[in-house]
Amino acid sequence: MANAKPARRYKLSVKKGDTVQIIAGADKGKKGVVLEINPVKLKIKVQGVKIMTHFDKQQGKFTAEGFIDYSNVKMSEKAAAKEKKATKAKKATAKA
Numbered sequence: 346m347a348n349a350k351p352a353r354r355y356k357l358s359v360k361k362g363d364t365v366q367i368i369a370g371a372d373k374g375k376k377g378v379v380l381e382i383n384p385v386k387l388k389i390k391v392q393g394v395k396i397m398t399h400f401d402k403q404q405g406k407f408t409a410e411g412f413i414d415y416s417n418v419k420m421s422e423k424a425a426a427k428e429k430k431a432t433k434a435k436k437a438t439a440k441a
Contacts, residue, residue: 362424390410
């Protein structure tokens with residue numbers, strides 16, 4: 346496939362660590378923290394949403410969150426922003 350285009354990566358408004366609310370699907374109304382983002386497929390993994398159960402002979406029964414579509418969530422709260430301005434101010438006072 347010499348003419349295959351590279352997968353497009355979309356810039357999403359939801360970041361890892363943000364709290365989102367599910368607005369569509371079986372888990373509608375639930376809130377959770379974003380654990381993982383796949384910007385190519387527009388899928389996100391939210392804590393406590395789309396719980397999948399799997400049984401393996403070695404590991405036994407375990408559950409894990411599955412990916413849901415990005416369009417099925419809305420922002421509830423943003424993750425705590427890092428204090429970049431405070432560190433810049435500290436550096437400026439240290440130089441003076």
